[in-house]
Amino acid sequence: MLIFILTGCAQEQKKRNDLDGKMLMESRCAVCHNLDIPPETFPEEKAPPMMAVAFHIYDFIGVSTPAEKIPASIAFVKDYVFNPSRKKSFCDQKSLDDYGLMPSQKGKLSEAELEAVAVYMFEHYNQENFLRVMKERQVLRDMDPGERVARKYGCISCHGITQKKMGPALSAIAKRYEDDEKQIRISILAGTQDRWKEANHARMPSFKSLNEAELDSVTKWIAEQK
Structure with missing residues (x-):
């Protein structure tokens, strides 16, 4: 029992x-x-x-x-x-x-x-x-606006700042397009595939939902990572 x-x-x-x-x-x-x-x-x-x-x-x-x-x-x-x-x-x-x-x-x-x-x-x-949570919010408030956008939309999940992940490192992107920053902007809006051999054909989706201020700030921030 x-x-x-x-x-x-x-x-x-x-x-x-x-x-x-x-x-x-x-x-x-x-x-x-x-x-x-x-x-x-x-x-x-x-x-x-x-x-x-x-x-x-x-x-x-x-x-x-x-x-x-x-x-x-x-x-x-x-x-x-x-x-x-x-x-x-x-x-x-x-x-x-x-x-x-x-x-x-x-x-x-x-x-x-x-x-x-x-x-x-x-x-x-x-x-x-x-x-x-309050500390995280303070960190976000103090963060560069471009980095804040990059983290908000998950860019850092696929691109390390100096290390390759699923996609190329942001520093490598900045170096490749240091004389043509608008290509970074175009890639964000349209998405890309097969531009980077190390990405193994992985497709980056488009981020058309970004407003102009977000797009400007994240493009500028990525370009500064070289």
Whole structure:
């Protein structure tokens, strides 16, 4: 009998572990909550941003030690999402009045799905990830505009700056076209194939979606890599 109980528990735990909290959050929670880090806010939003919810719960959960905060926060979400009430809520009165009380999600999520969402919520929305994202944004703001475009459109995935990848190094492109910079621009707009032996016939797609400012800045930046 004990073997069956333990086996059943192990199977239930595996079932819970197999659920994708991120995917569930994106498909179920994003209807009302903004999921960005840091979040955007909108005048007509239906619910507070998920990062704000997670931070607020974590800060206000009533436990005595830091080690208890995450388990207690997960437990709170598992209870509140199925059984919401103004009395349980950590929101201030104005927020409750503005957004209204969250409707119960009982019947829309299973207990296992809700646990997966709650676990992901506090793994993802934390100070470490928030500071990492803000640092990355600062790096992008400080970056040369042309390099920012190159990274935005994935140029660096196929072209190293000084090393060949799937395509030639950007430094090699700059050297080849140092007297004819417009060829770089044309290649970006039209795409290329078989101009570089080391590319092994790989085709570079066209990037017609770039606006004029992006095209000018990335062309100039590539030309400077020689």
